[in-house]
Amino acid sequence: MAAKTDTHSDTHSETPQDADLGAAGSQLSTAPKEEVSLPSLGPIGWARWFWRQLTSMRVALILLFLLSLGAVPGSLIPQTSIDPVKVDQFKEQHDVLGPIYDKLGMFHVYSSVWFSAIYLLLFISLIGCIVPRTWQFVGQLRGRPPGAPRRLTRLPAYATWRTTAEPEQVLQAAQRTLKKRRFRSHIVGTSVASEKGYLREAGNLIFHIALIVMLVAFAIGNLWKSEGGKLIAEGDGFSNSLTQFDDFKSGSFFDTNDLEPFGFQLDKFVATYERGGPQNGTPRIFRADVTYFSGADGKEHKTSIKVNEPLDIGGDRVYLLSHGYAPDVTVKDGTGKVVYEGAVPFLPQDPKNFTSSGVVKVPGAKTKDGKKNQLGFQGFFVPTFGGKGSGSMFSVFPALDNPRLTLTAYHGDLGVDSGLPQNVYQLETKNLKQYKVDGRAVAQMMSPGQSMKLPNGDGSIKFNGVKQWASFKISHQPGNGLALGGAVAALLGLAGSLFIQRRRVWVRAEPGPDGVTVVEIAGLGRSESAKLPEELADLAYTLQPDAPQAPEPETETEASDPEDSAEPTDSAGNADPSEGARA
Amino acid sequence: MNLAAAANENLASTSNTLIYSAMAIYTLAFLAHMAEWVFGSRSKVGRTAAALTADKSAAPGVTVQSKAKAGGTAVLDRPKVVTRSAAGSRDVPDGIGAHGGTEKGDLYGRIAISLTTLAWLIHVGGVVSRALSVERAPWGNMYEFSTTFAAVAVAVYLILLVAKKNVRWLGLPLVTTVLLDLGLAVSVLYTASDQLVPALHSYWLWIHVSCAIISGAVLYMGAVSTLLYLFRDRYEAKLADPSGKQPGAFAKSVLERLPAAASLDKFAYRINATVFPLWTFTIIAGAIWAEAAWGRYWGWDPKEVWSFITWVAYACYLHARATAGWKGRKAAYLALIAFACYLFNYYGVNIFVTGLHSYAGV
Ligand code: HEM
Numbered sequence: 001m002a003a004k005t006d007t008h009s010d011t012h013s014e015t016p017q018d019a020d021l022g023a024a025g026s027q028l029s030t031a032p033k034e035e036v037s038l039p040s041l042g043p044i045g046w047a048r049w050f051w052r053q054l055t056s057m058r059v060a061l062i063l064l065f066l067l068s069l070g071a072v073p074g075s076l077i078p079q080t081s082i083d084p085v086k087v088d089q090f091k092e093q094h095d096v097l098g099p100i101y102d103k104l105g106m107f108h109v110y111s112s113v114w115f116s117a118i119y120l121l122l123f124i125s126l127i128g129c130i131v132p133r134t135w136q137f138v139g140q141l142r143g144r145p146p147g148a149p150r151r152l153t154r155l156p157a158y159a160t161w162r163t164t165a166e167p168e169q170v171l172q173a174a175q176r177t178l179k180k181r182r183f184r185s186h187i188v189g190t191s192v193a194s195e196k197g198y199l200r201e202a203g204n205l206i207f208h209i210a211l212i213v214m215l216v217a218f219a220i221g222n223l224w225k226s227e228g229g230k231l232i233a234e235g236d237g238f239s240n241s242l243t244q245f246d247d248f249k250s251g252s253f254f255d256t257n258d259l260e261p262f263g264f265q266l267d268k269f270v271a272t273y274e275r276g277g278p279q280n281g282t283p284r285i286f287r288a289d290v291t292y293f294s295g296a297d298g299k300e301h302k303t304s305i306k307v308n309e310p311l312d313i314g315g316d317r318v319y320l321l322s323h324g325y326a327p328d329v330t331v332k333d334g335t336g337k338v339v340y341e342g343a344v345p346f347l348p349q350d351p352k353n354f355t356s357s358g359v360v361k362v363p364g365a366k367t368k369d370g371k372k373n374q375l376g377f378q379g380f381f382v383p384t385f386g387g388k389g390s391g392s393m394f395s396v397f398p399a400l401d402n403p404r405l406t407l408t409a410y411h412g413d414l415g416v417d418s419g420l421p422q423n424v425y426q427l428e429t430k431n432l433k434q435y436k437v438d439g440r441a442v443a444q445m446m447s448p449g450q451s452m453k454l455p456n457g458d459g460s461i462k463f464n465g466v467k468q469w470a471s472f473k474i475s476h477q478p479g480n481g482l483a484l485g486g487a488v489a490a491l492l493g494l495a496g497s498l499f500i501q502r503r504r505v506w507v508r509a510e511p512g513p514d515g516v517t518v519v520e521i522a523g524l525g526r527s528e529s530a531k532l533p534e535e536l537a538d539l540a541y542t543l544q545p546d547a548p549q550a551p552e553p554e555t556e557t558e559a560s561d562p563e564d565s566a567e568p569t570d571s572a573g574n575a576d577p578s579e580g581a582r583a
Numbered sequence: 584m585n586l587a588a589a590a591n592e593n594l595a596s597t598s599n600t601l602i603y604s605a606m607a608i609y610t611l612a613f614l615a616h617m618a619e620w621v622f623g624s625r626s627k628v629g630r631t632a633a634a635l636t637a638d639k640s641a642a643p644g645v646t647v648q649s650k651a652k653a654g655g656t657a658v659l660d661r662p663k664v665v666t667r668s669a670a671g672s673r674d675v676p677d678g679i680g681a682h683g684g685t686e687k688g689d690l691y692g693r694i695a696i697s698l699t700t701l702a703w704l705i706h707v708g709g710v711v712s713r714a715l716s717v718e719r720a721p722w723g724n725m726y727e728f729s730t731t732f733a734a735v736a737v738a739v740y741l742i743l744l745v746a747k748k749n750v751r752w753l754g755l756p757l758v759t760t761v762l763l764d765l766g767l768a769v770s771v772l773y774t775a776s777d778q779l780v781p782a783l784h785s786y787w788l789w790i791h792v793s794c795a796i797i798s799g800a801v802l803y804m805g806a807v808s809t810l811l812y813l814f815r816d817r818y819e820a821k822l823a824d825p826s827g828k829q830p831g832a833f834a835k836s837v838l839e840r841l842p843a844a845a846s847l848d849k850f851a852y853r854i855n856a857t858v859f860p861l862w863t864f865t866i867i868a869g870a871i872w873a874e875a876a877w878g879r880y881w882g883w884d885p886k887e888v889w890s891f892i893t894w895v896a897y898a899c900y901l902h903a904r905a906t907a908g909w910k911g912r913k914a915a916y917l918a919l920i921a922f923a924c925y926l927f928n929y930y931g932v933n934i935f936v937t938g939l940h941s942y943a944g945v
Binding site for chain 2: 029031057058060061064065067068071072074075076079081082109110154155156157158159160161218227307308309310317319473475477480483484487488490491494495498499533536537540549
């Protein structure tokens with residue numbers, strides 16, 4: 001394997017240092033080598049060349065760059081999946097750009113052909129990169145650290161001294177010390193070769209594999225998901241079947257028969273607001289108290305759902321999305337029969353103080369003569385009456401302090417029998433006539449308990465009180481656990497990959513020209529690190545008892561005092577990389 | 584208005600006073616740093632040009648260091664570890680620092696650091712009293728985010744100083760940008776102290792946003808260092824080629840006092856690589872929170888998109904560092920682009936793009 005890398009280094013761009021070190025510097029990383037040569041002729045040659053290009057670091061780099069570039073338009077141009085209304089507006093305003101963007105998939109960037117192409121290529125490149133790297137890494141784990149290069153002085157960190165000990169003794173001691181520090185080491189010839197920090201490579205591989213796991217989880221989540229919305233007034237309930245949803249969408253592989261059997265009832269919605277101070281009216285608590293059942297036994301449980309605390313139920317989750325008021329009304333028709341009774345959800349027009357609007361549709365009403373006379377009411381509601389602005393009333397506080405309901409009434413044909421789906425929050429006034437007296441529309445502002453009479457004895461509507469409603473999202477998204485697992489693995493792998501230093505240390509002990517043993521130690525790291533010289537200095541220090549320093553031949557000094565030489569003076573200073581690097 | 588609310592209002596105005604005071608002292612620190620650079624430029628020591636031609640063939644032949652002790656007996660010390668920078672990189676010593684070796688410059692530099700520390704303490708007081716006034720983490724809007732961001736950036740700088748890292752050169756650019764950031768915060772982004780909407784009531788706010796702020800503050804250091812690396816690298820390249828165009832007097836005076844390009848580059852890499860996992864975690868934490876709050880962990884909301892872009896850009900940078908032919912300047916440009924993405928995610932997305940991540944009042 002080492003030999004193979006050597007041949008690579010002839011043809012491809014490697015740093016001079018790598019070339020210097022030959023096998024010793026090879027495979028400190030399993031990163032693919034850069035391939036710049038042109039392919040040999042023939043389709044197989046081209047295919048191989050293409051595959052090598054695709055799995056090279058350079059192409060991975062370019063694809064990563066394209067991925068981030070490609071994600072940009074989706075954040076600046078309205079997206080159908082996020083806000084379809086805005087997309088339509090954009091198309092209306094831009095006659096020229098609209099169709100072009102449409103063709104380019106700019107309104108659904110993250111599912112467009114070109115964006116998918118980028119990330120699929122990237123992931124193919126990733127797989128093509130991981131598989132050989134994993135094998136190579138396994139090979140490295142099975143093999144032994146490469147032997148010492150000829151000239152240790154060329155390595156980024158180096159130290160040497162002369163010792164009175166025998167070479168054998170020094171090598172044995174060095175190997176013992178390195179093993180104790182959990183280096184893998186072995187003796188080749190006159191030197192010890194050792195290596196540590198394999199977890200870096202493992203971490204890197206785990207990180208890249210985890211990316212694939214996350215992509216798979218994301219795909220599963222999108223293909224098998226389902227998501228529906230439901231608005232419920234206090235006292236009403238929901239059970240998980242298709243007809244019950246206000247709106248519903250699902251991934252391509254979701255089968256609506258798979259909807260889990262569960263349901264819940266909204267007992268009470270609690271909202272509190274700050275009173276007074278600069279934060280007057282700011283919401284403090286939103287809470288939906290519910291009773292739910294799930295599965296076959298249908299046993300009921302009570303719980304509450306909050307904005308950040310969804311309900312886990314039957315593998316699905318129920319989220320609290322928004323809330324509002326639902327005036328409770330009773331409508332009697334001309335015959336005096338109660339033709340409508342219940343809470344009607346009104347939609348907030350002003351999200352801060354909840355001035356809301358809504359409609360009441362009463363298809364079953366009759367005149368006092370028993371003729372069909374469908375009724376429709378257009379209404380405004382304020383939880384805290386603050387007066388009348390330009391014509392219509394407005395609210396000054398979001399809580400139910402002083403509620404008012406203002407209604408205007410219509411009669412005729414609501415259009416609900418036509419079979420066309422209708423918006424429940426809007427009145428189709430085409431075939432309706434507004435009730436008028438002396439040319440002025442009949443309208444009345446009511447407090448709870450008050451009623452409004454319709455002209456001609458057509459009946460009345462009573463404002464009984466106010467309930468609250470809450471809207472929920474019921475979502476089924478498989479693969480969340482897998483995504484989380486992938487994310488955690490990616491994070492751990494990344495930390496290992498970035499924080500663990502992979503490095504090699506060699507210790508050579510040979511008799512010098514004068515017969516005195518010369519010890520040389522040197523280290524090589526994956527990246528230049530301040531730790532390596534420190535580690536080396538520490539190793540040299542630990543070896544002192546087994547390889548005590550011999551006196552310098554030139555200087556005529558007495559033998560070293562063992563106690564003094566063991567003194568840890570300047571140990572940090574010696575290894576200080578900022579100084580050492582300049583030596 | 585109830586009593587608690589009144590107390591909170593008092594705290595909020597205290598917070599504002601503290602932030603303004605901190606700005607005043609940062610301004611003094613800024614002036615002191617300027618003085619440091621000005622005195623440093625007059626230095627003779629600073630003028631000694633770096634030896635640029637590294638002798639790569641000469642192996643460092645230092646063997647055993649011997650040291651004379653009092654009494655004339657020389658004893659052997661432990662072996663000295665010789666380090667060698669990677670082949671191909673210039674072996675240039677670090678510049679001497681802004682003070683240029685002058686005592687006066689150094690004094691002003693120290694004064695600047697003391698003032699920065701003082702300003703930082705007041706600044707932190709401002710952030711904390713704001714938090715107390717709103718009874719939550721002070722990260723509910725851009726004003727709060729900006730003030731906290733600057734406080735964390737200065738904290739990181741001071742921690743590096745205490746850890747005896749060679750970062751004094753960061754002083755002037757840091758204090759300048761902290762002043763800019765705070766100035767922008769109190770003028771354009773100011774939002775009266777306010778409660779959080781229930782959607783932000785979650786301990787994930789603490790985790791996700793604090794990680795985002797710390798990541799950003801640290802990445803900012805990386806970006807400054809990268810930018811200075813680009814300048815210094817060009818400067819060294821010019822010096823190494825005496826026949827080519829030489830740097831101007833002003834550029835020379837400033838750049839020669841900075842650390843070597845290799846040191847700046849290494850510092851930038853370490854910083855960026857160290858916070859990259861934290862930034863990764865920030866995004867994961869955000870996804871977990873989004874799952875709890877909105878019912879999906881990833882929905883391509885503009886804020887999510889730009890976090891993703893930033894993340895991929897930094898991944899790109901880390902890859903570039905490991906790819907032959909992309910190290911050095913090209914990787915540095917990628918790092919700057921990546922940081923620009925972070926900035927856009929913060930300012931650009933909040934101001935120009937609407938999404939679910941809208942803060943209370945900008
Ligand atoms: C899906 C997109 C990818 C992302 C987000 C990504 C991200 C990263 C990150 C953050 C690192 C830094 C960790 C480190 O420096 O050790 C890294 C390293 C690395 N990546 Fe990727 N990567 C991706 C795809 C690829 C592909 C396609 C290849 C193969 C060509 C690849 C090969 C490598 C290698 C060899 C390293 C280690 C570099 C070193 O040893 O320093 N990556 N990757």
